[in-house]
Amino acid sequence: MKTKLTLSMEQTLYYYCREAGAFAVEEVTMPDDQGIVDTLSYQELPSGDIEWRCYELKVTKSDFHSKAKLSFVGHYNYFVLPLDLYQEVADEIPAGIGVLIYRPFAEELLATATETPVAPGYLTVMRPPRHQDLQVPASQLTTRFIASQAREVGKAKQTATGLKQYSTDRLYQELKKRHQHYDIYDPEANFYEQFIEDTQSTAVTALQTEVDALNLELHTLQDQLKERS
Incomplete structure (x- = not known):
């Protein structure tokens, strides 16, 4: 090393x-x-x-x-x-x-x-x-x-x-190797909690983006209906 x-x-x-x-x-x-x-x-x-x-x-x-x-x-x-x-x-x-x-x-x-x-x-x-x-x-x-x-x-x-070269099974096995470092008193220091938090944050961001796009599309359709009426 x-x-x-x-x-x-x-x-x-x-x-x-x-x-x-x-x-x-x-x-x-x-x-x-x-x-x-x-x-x-x-x-x-x-x-x-x-x-x-x-x-x-x-x-x-x-x-x-x-x-x-x-x-x-x-x-x-x-x-x-x-x-x-x-x-x-x-x-x-x-x-x-x-x-x-x-x-x-x-x-x-x-x-x-x-x-x-x-x-x-x-x-x-x-x-x-x-x-x-x-x-x-x-x-x-x-x-x-x-x-x-x-x-x-x-x-x-x-x-x-990056991680794309590893199979899901390989990644799971690597995560299991780190269980001995898990600290229930310090969740922020645990890789698993960081992973879940990042995943949830990414999912929420993706959903919010989709909701914003749908709201914009709905607003556009409403404007078009008003113009026709």
Whole structure:
């Protein structure tokens, strides 16, 4: 489960890559036991060459020291870190690996912003990366990049479809799983009461709309009868 900070950094990095003219996708599995790249970006340069960048996101010191393989297989490779973590581990970062520092936007600045930012924070380059040859074949990077994008499109389609993709029986079973959280002393906290209230409200609104339409039609007919008489 990703922490709120990780999700904020991930979202900020996505738009950071997009602003640079690159395409980015998260959690790309590498071939040959090369691990999983947290974020992989692809960019076609004016020369026609393709540039790959790999980003590893770390939010705590224990996370930084995790035994999970660091998939620095791109032309340029980065750690993306909060400032306080960078200050703790700066001496442990290998030569050639770049560092992007994540900073959240201050709430007081957000309150005065004329436009809502697309990301919760911003990134600054603390250490530039050094170019290296790809550590895996470019064709495999492309294939896995496309596969990961297809996975994200699938997730988006499921979200857009919403509950329509589930059968009534499946929804009923999911509701039953939540019965242990039922609180008779706090009805407003119960999903079932919220569902019934919303359903009744929708039904009342629909009926009222129908009644209003019938009243309008009746009024129109009465006017027409008066004119004829």
